[in-house]
Amino acid sequence: xxxxxxxxxxxxxxxxxxxxxxxxxxxxxxxxxxxxxxxxxxxxxxxxxxxxxxxxxxxxxxxxxxxxxxxxxxxxxxxxxxxxxxxxxxxxxxxxxxxxxxxxxxxxxxxxxxxxxxxxxxxxxxxxxxxxxxxxxxxxxxxxxxxxxxxxxxxxxxxxxxxxxxxxxxxxxxxxxxxxxxxxxxxxxxxxxxxxxxxxxxxxxxxxxxxxxxxxxxxxxxxxxxxxxxxxxxxxxxxxxxxxxxxxxxxxxxxxxxxxxxxx
Numbered sequence: 001x002x003x004x005x006x007x008x009x010x011x012x013x014x015x016x017x018x019x020x021x022x023x024x025x026x027x028x029x030x031x032x033x034x035x036x037x038x039x040x041x042x043x044x045x046x047x048x049x050x051x052x053x054x055x056x057x058x059x060x061x062x063x064x065x066x067x068x069x070x071x072x073x074x075x076x077x078x079x080x081x082x083x084x085x086x087x088x089x090x091x092x093x094x095x096x097x098x099x100x101x102x103x104x105x106x107x108x109x110x111x112x113x114x115x116x117x118x119x120x121x122x123x124x125x126x127x128x129x130x131x132x133x134x135x136x137x138x139x140x141x142x143x144x145x146x147x148x149x150x151x152x153x154x155x156x157x158x159x160x161x162x163x164x165x166x167x168x169x170x171x172x173x174x175x176x177x178x179x180x181x182x183x184x185x186x187x188x189x190x191x192x193x194x195x196x197x198x199x200x201x202x203x204x205x206x207x208x209x210x211x212x213x214x215x216x217x218x219x220x221x222x223x224x225x226x227x228x229x230x231x232x233x234x235x236x237x238x239x240x241x242x243x244x245x246x247x248x249x250x251x252x253x254x255x256x257x258x259x260x261x262x263x264x
Contacts, residue, residue, distance in 0.1 A: 002081065005053040009045065010088065013104045016041070020103045020246065021096040021207065024261035029248035035116075038109045046106030050161035059105050059194035062086050064140070064152040067193065071144040089194065090201045096261075097205035101188060101198055102246035107158055107176070108188050112247070114180035115227060122182050123229050126242040129189045133196040140193060157187065184227040189243055199243050206263050209234045209250050215258035225253035 020037060023029040049056045055076060062077075062085040069079035077085075092100040101108050115121075143151040157173040159165045165173060179186040188195045202208075209222070209231060223232045231250045233241030251259050 003053065003055060005049070006055060006057055009049050009057060012044070013092075013100065016103050017092055017096065017099045021099060021261070024096075024246065024248050024251065025207070027251055027260075030252050031249075034247060035113075037103060038113045041103065041109040042106055042113065045104060046110065046161035054162065056158075056161065057085055058107065058158055059089050059100055059198065060107070060192045061152065061156070061158065062089060063194040063197060064150075067140065068144050068150055071141065073144045073148070073150060075150075086194075086197075090197065093198050093201040094205055095207065097208040097244050097246050098198055098202045099246050101195070105188075106161055108185055108245070111176065111180040111185045111187060112245070114177060115184050117181045119181050121184070121227075123184070124189075126240075129243065130196070130199070132190045133192065136191050137193050137196060152193075185243075185245065188245070189228070195243070202244060203240060207261055208244065208264065210260050210262050210264045211235060212258045212260065215256055217256050217258070219255070221253040221255065222250035222259055225249040
């Protein structure tokens with residue numbers, strides 16, 4: 001039987017993602033509301049559930065446990081539960097573009113908050129983010145199969161939410177915090193194995209930013225507002241887009257009611 005604390009977090013994820021998706025569809029997700037979601041998510045999904053249970057699910061550890069379980073590494077979560085959790089998270093990604101990462105992942109939400117610091121920003125290409133995540137995934141599998149080491153457990157910056165950091169994970173956390181001031185969600189876009197799986201799944205999302213070409217005035221305010229660069233791909237009609245975390249900044253930036261969160 002699934003731990004009731006984990007069940008309650010899954011239920012709260014569903015409520016949060018549903019509420020955020022409704023606000024996006026109604027064009028009511030402004031910056032202030034987004035900030036409230038981010039702060040509440042860090043406190044509740046991160047620190048509260050980290051205090052309530054040592055098994056505080058998140059996208060990264062869920063897919064990490066699945067990969068490690070398949071390779072035969074001992075993990076705290078049964079393989080069946082890992083399959084269910086990853087399936088639910090990918091399902092949420094397909095329904096409403098990358099919503100589990102954008103609204104439910106405590107480390108992702110923390111990075112999102114840090115990115116709001118008033119310092120110069122930088123971005124990277126989709127190719128760079130795909131290559132770095134693929135390389136880390138290969139390293140993760142090699143670590144488990146060849147060395148018998150759980151690299152995610154060693155590097156795990158999520159330990160901050162349970163106040164359990166080693167020297168290595170503490171250094172990783174500091175790197176994530178520092179880079180989050182300049183790069184949008186660096187752990188999600190450069191390292192996280194679920195980030196890679198989520199990116200693949202979101203290419204088939206039912207609900208995503210959709211441009212009304214008749215109403216659009218080609219000002220590209222939505223493109224400039226997008227922190228990850230995904231809106232440029234949506235705007236240009238590219239078949240493959242970079243990571244979109246359903247933040248709603250593009251919809252808020254549009255002054256001509258030409259952008260919706262819906263099925264294209």
